[in-house]
Amino acid sequence: MTTVSDRLDAMQAQFPDMRLLGGSDIPERNRTDWSFLPPSDPLAVARPTSTEDVSKLMAACHASGIPVTPQGGLTGLCGGSRPLDGGIALSMERMSGIEKIDPDGMTMTVLAGTPLETVQKAADDAGMFFSLDLGARGSCAIGGNLSTNAGGNRVIRYGMARDLVLGVEVVLADGTVLPMLNTMLKNNAGYDLKQLFLGSEGTLGVITRAVLRMHPKPGCVSAALCVVDGYDKVLELLRTARRSLGPMLSAFEVMWGDYWHQATECVPGARAPVQIGDGTHVVLVEMQGLDADIDTPRFETWLEGVFASGAVTDGAVAQSLGDMAAFWATRDAAAEFANPAVIGPHISFDVGLPVKRMDEFAQQSKAALLTELGCQSVHYGHVGDGNLHIVAWVPGASPQPLPDVSRIVYGIVRGFGGTVSAEHGIGTLKKPYLGHTRGPDEMALMRRIKTCLDPENILNPGKVFD
Amino acid sequence: MTTVSDRLDAMQAQFPDMRLLGGSDIPERNRTDWSFLPPSDPLAVARPTSTEDVSKLMAACHASGIPVTPQGGLTGLCGGSRPLDGGIALSMERMSGIEKIDPDGMTMTVLAGTPLETVQKAADDAGMFFSLDLGARGSCAIGGNLSTNAGGNRVIRYGMARDLVLGVEVVLADGTVLPMLNTMLKNNAGYDLKQLFLGSEGTLGVITRAVLRMHPKPGCVSAALCVVDGYDKVLELLRTARRSLGPMLSAFEVMWGDYWHQATECVPGARAPVQIGDGTHVVLVEMQGLDADIDTPRFETWLEGVFASGAVTDGAVAQSLGDMAAFWATRDAAAEFANPAVIGPHISFDVGLPVKRMDEFAQQSKAALLTELGCQSVHYGHVGDGNLHIVAWVPGASPQPLPDVSRIVYGIVRGFGGTVSAEHGIGTLKKPYLGHTRGPDEMALMRRIKTCLDPENILNPGKVFD
Incomplete structure (x- = not known):
């Protein structure tokens, strides 16, 4: 019988230059993300220092069918970077740093584990502006921002993460490295493959480097x-x-x-x-x-x-x-709001709606939650982007009735032709509701794309859809 | 023995509501595009009036293995919409018109065959601005603009066609309709499938409708x-x-x-x-x-x-x-420049380069063309976007030595880490040079994606890559 320790040893033997952290060496932080899902029990945490390491690791996991969950700053809210029990957590934390800044092309080449705030500061130091900004800026990594197509505070002017990246280096499920570090604003030579890896939450490839687009600094x-x-x-x-x-x-x-x-x-x-x-x-x-x-x-x-x-x-x-x-x-x-003196435990939503109907939605959702569950709710959002945040809570309930509240909110979202996730992504938490926003033929095509890129289903399996 | 006429009759019998134009009924314009490639000899031209028609046509061609080439305004410069001999030219010209304008969301829903200029004018009439603009605005269709990710004059400020579309309705190779008419600026619910169809030159699906993003009108x-x-x-x-x-x-x-x-x-x-x-x-x-x-x-x-x-x-x-x-x-x-009193027959290029090195490129390219071929060249471009246009000609040569001139220019592009197409796309003309810009693993992934979406290889086969 193979024990966990045997499996870890067998895995480790393939990587003499990269120590895998297993058992009690697994850092607590690598067991989950900011989704409040309980800690998981991965086989090991890998912390590669080069694309070559990532490639070797993926090739080995591909060959042996071990699932791999890429991890950036672990600030995701939907469970996307929570590793699978028995799988590998692939932490990019040691692949961090600014590699190149081009003031004429207004680009910056960075390693995927670089914290967003480091990127912002490097742009500022170079007399430019990197517009992506969100609350977790000090902790989140740019690779995670890209693989979740992060939004944030200034989308109305500069767009989302997708709009701020010109090139990526990606490692595919089988270890193939795609060095697509395009630095040009315009490049129509063949399919724009990088789009596959932006917003797909680490299910199609591991982003290891990126060429980011900067803007002039506001005066x-x-x-x-x-x-x-x-x-x-x-x-x-x-x-x-x-x-x-x-x-x-x-x-x-x-x-x-x-x-x-x-x-x-x-x-x-x-x-x-x-x-x-x-x-x-x-x-x-x-x-x-x-x-x-x-x-x-x-x-x-x-x-x-x-x-x-x-x-x-x-x-x-x-x-x-x-x-x-x-x-x-x-x-x-x-x-x-999580402070017990304010609201305490609550449920947050990140829905998207047609701009014109956001208030109508808020009123319907508020009334339905109150009537059906005695649930309070408050509303705020990036209205220019069609993005509404809802904070909902049933006073005194522990735990908060997440499935019931979600069913009501997402049911109304569906009726409005909205989206169950404007910016946070799907991860595992919103999987049951993805079909509210995407049709069955779209879901089928997502699955075909997944199978095409990751036939062994080892890259972050069970995220976004089953 | 099956004649062309038999095959046309068999095809027509499947579409009682859509007359196929075959034989001498085929309009001359549908036989090629603005690439100056010679007219081809398609089996028929189909001019559907609804997405349902497009779906039926694709399903029939999928079942019988007949290649289909989508056509918009036929203004492409690289042969992307030139139909195959014996195939179907799927002209979107009858699916034209503005369906909806949302001033709060700043979106416009249009049919794919709508001319760009009509879209621009509708935006203007609604007090907004649709920023995509190029010389062929009166002839080109928005579906073609999207499927080639058109660039044009104001990319430095507003981005390319990809940046100006929020949703698309697409018909897949087997006739499946994906009604992805998202109207929201932010939508991170699952893979952003529309990206597959933008810039892939009609090889992965047929765009039938689009939700476009408008901007405030400049004052x-x-x-x-x-x-x-x-x-x-x-x-x-x-x-x-x-x-x-x-x-x-x-x-x-x-x-x-x-x-x-x-x-x-x-x-x-x-x-x-x-x-x-x-x-x-x-x-x-x-x-x-x-x-x-x-x-x-x-x-x-x-x-x-x-x-x-x-x-x-x-x-x-x-x-x-x-x-x-x-x-x-x-x-x-x-x-x-095509006027014989100016330059006459010439060869045009649309390359992309790092902004800093565009002049160095121009000098090297100019010298190599002159030395090796006695070829003259002049240079201009969207420098802010890293996009350089070259007009090259060997005085008196007829025909112009396209392969030799291309070999020299694209060889230097490759050395500079540039792209063989910044905005015009690949079509058939630039296929031999796609590998100058994209690596073998990228090419392999493009082929996998193509096979995944179009296993019978009926959608615009032979375009972008073989």
């Missing part, structure tokens, strides 16, 4: 909080912001009244920079301009216009970096 | 022609334009001296809005601003700065729409 930033009465006025504000701020509009974050009260009245130490009064929504509008002398007055003039037109009933313009931080703190307060 | 436009001495100064100008104009920079088109002389001295009726004097390059810089009162002075101030710094030695700012048209006429003059 100035303006922000305002606008109190708005009614979602029609929110849409009117969005239209005028797009028209008047154009490509400088860098955030349009809407906080529904239910969210605003939680964020500014229940979070310890929070303060409300504006009073919602008779309003129904508070909108954080941000503009990344080029030149403060020209663009700050542009922003203020626009804002005076929306006040004068009645689209906005109250508001505040940031007069300092401190104000700006305080404005964003209201938007980021959701991170504090 | 004003400024343009200048800048005479620059040396490519280092071109790069300096690009850096400062990016920094000072940021996301408003909408074109940075560089004309090498050799091109400038052809365009302004040899084209009948042409005039040179600026004199190149001691310069080596002329750069057309365009800014799409928001508000003329604010952004026109911004552009002029920037331009004064680049004059003062010595980056630009001479130049002109457009003072009217007529000036702007005259500036763009110098850039668009290449369309006149």
Whole structure:
């Protein structure tokens, strides 16, 4: 009979240069991600230091049918990087660093394990801007950002991770290395294979390197909080912001009244920079301009216009970096909701909807949750991108009734033609609901693609779909 | 023995509602595209009016192994939509029209055969802007733009066709319809299958509908022609334009001296809005601003700065729409080069290169062509995008020595790590050179994907690769 220890030894014997961590050497952090799923029991954690190591590992696992789960910063929220029991956790943490910066092409070549914040800082040091940004910036790795097609705060202006990558080096399930480190903005020579590996959550290949696209550094930033009465006025504000701020509009974050009260009245130490009064929504509008002398007055003039037109009933313009931080703190307060003094245990959603119908959805979802489950909910999101976050909780319930709440929310999403995941991905948590957004023929084609690229089904099996 | 007429009759019998055009009924235009390849001899031209028709046709051809070549506006330059002898030309010309415009989501749903110019006009009428633009706008169809991932004039600001589409309806080789008409900017629910059909030149599926992404309409436009001495100064100008104009920079088109002389001295009726004097390059810089009162002075101030710094030695700012048209006429003059009074028969290239090394490439390519073949060449391109166009000709040669010229140019492209096609695609003309840009493992994966989606190899076979 083969023991776990035998299997680990047999595996280790194939990699004299890469120590596999097994048994009690497995770091606790590599057993799960930020999905709150319980720790798993992998055979080993591999921490390669080169693409060649990754290739050898994949070839060996391919030959012996051992599942491999790629891991970046382990900040995923849906279980995508939680390893399988008995499988290999392939941590990219030792493949970290900036390899090259090209100021003329505005590209940066990086190893997949590089933390997002390191990439942002390197771009800044080189006089440029890497626009991808999300709360986990200090922990998440760029390889994970790409394989989940991360979204974040400035999608409205710069797009998602997919839009910020020109080339990738990828290791396929059988160990084949595809060195597709294209550095050019335009390349129509054959199929754009890199797209397969962006957003497929490590099920089709392991990203080991990437060529990222940078943008010019903004010269100035303006922000305002606008109190708005009614979602029609929110849409009117969005239209005028797009028209008047154009490509400088860098955030349009809407906080529904239910969210605003939680964020500014229940979070310890929070303060409300504006009073919602008779309003129904508070909108954080941000503009990344080029030149403060020209663009700050542009922003203020626009804002005076929306006040004068009645689209906005109250508001505040940031007069300092401190104000700006305080404005964003209201938007980021959701991170504090897990505090028992605020909400405590809760369920978060990340759905996408047609922009026009987001409020209608929020109302239906809120009412259904309350009626059917006595479940509270608050709403906020990147409305310009059609992305709504819902925080839902049944007061006092432990555990929170995740399946029931999900069934109600995703059922309404389906009716609205929305998506069950705008940015966080599917992982394992949302697998039951993928069919709400994608049809059976689409699911069948996903499976065919998976089989085509990974016939032994060893790359992150059981993620995205079964 | 089965005759062509028998086969056509057998095919027609399956489609009582869709008349197939065979024999002398085949329109001459459907026999080839703008690649100058000779007319082919298809079995029939099908002109479906619905996705259901396309599905039926594909299912029948899949069952009987008849090759199908999708056709849009037939403006492709590489032979991608030239049908196969004995195959079906699937013309989308009758599936044309705007189906829906959503001003809040800023999307437009269109049928694949809709001409690009019709899409642009519909966006404009709705108070928005569809940014894709290229010379063939009046003839090309949006389905062709998407299946070739068209580039064009404003990629530096808005990206390529791939960046301007949120959803597609696609018919697979076996007739399966994938109704992936996503309207949301963010959707990470499962694999982003639409990417497979963008830029794969009709070899993986037939796009029948698309949801396009629109942008806010620009409020004003400024343009200048800048005479620059040396490519280092071109790069300096690009850096400062990016920094000072940021996301408003909408074109940075560089004309090498050799091109400038052809365009302004040899084209009948042409005039040179600026004199190149001691310069080596002329750069057309365009800014799409928001508000003329604010952004026109911004552009002029920037331009004064680049004059003062010595980056630009001479130049002109457009003072009217007529000036702007005259500036763009110098850039668009290449369309006149086929005129025997200018250059006559010639060979055009559409290569991509690292931005920093484009001039070095141009010099090497020019010298090699002249030395080895007595071949003249001129250069221009979207330098901000790393995209260089070369026009090459051996004076008096008929036909022009396409294989020899291609071998030299693409050989140098390979050495520079460039791409043999930045925007036009591969079709049949560039197939021999695809391996200059893509490695053997990438080619192998492309073939696996092709077999996965089209096991009978009926969808535009022989295009992109064999």
